[in-house]
Amino acid sequence: MACYQEITCPTCGSHHIMKSGLSTRGVQRYRCQQQDCATKTFMLDYYYKAYEPGIKEQIVEMAINSSGIRDTARVLNINKNTVINTLKKNRTVLSM
Template sequence: MASQTIPCKYCKSSDVVRYGTQSGYPRFRCKHCGRTFKTEYIYRAYESGIKEQIVDMAMNGNGIRDTARVLGIGKNTVMATFKKSLPKWSR
């Protein structure tokens, strides 16, 4: 397999190879960090930047259902993101 010019989503290394397909979209594997990723996703919650948008919308006073509706993701995904992003001292 030939190396792609796509940088790794996680470590930004350019040492990436094609690693099959999933749901019709190509998957890639980084030789540096060993993680797999796709450049296009079917479900929006997996795209980069969505988690930050969830937190930003919460800081601006948007509710859980409103955030889910605007971003096109599930409300349970929004709740899970909130639970994971809580500061350790507030648990």
């Protein structure tokens, strides 16, 4: 079963992304195809970033300040699914 993950360039938001080998840690590296983009290669390590301390609290705080899910994901550089999952877990806090 093919699993498609939408990948966008963290700098220019372009969807024209090419795979560019693996990092030393074995994480997939991606290359932005946009010519005027400052980012040459990047990795999806926001997957790990979401587990850094304080991130979940920031997600909740941004939601309280009426930031959109996409805004929160972009600002914190994490996947929007992580934002959604975190907000679901913190529903009791948010309904206060």
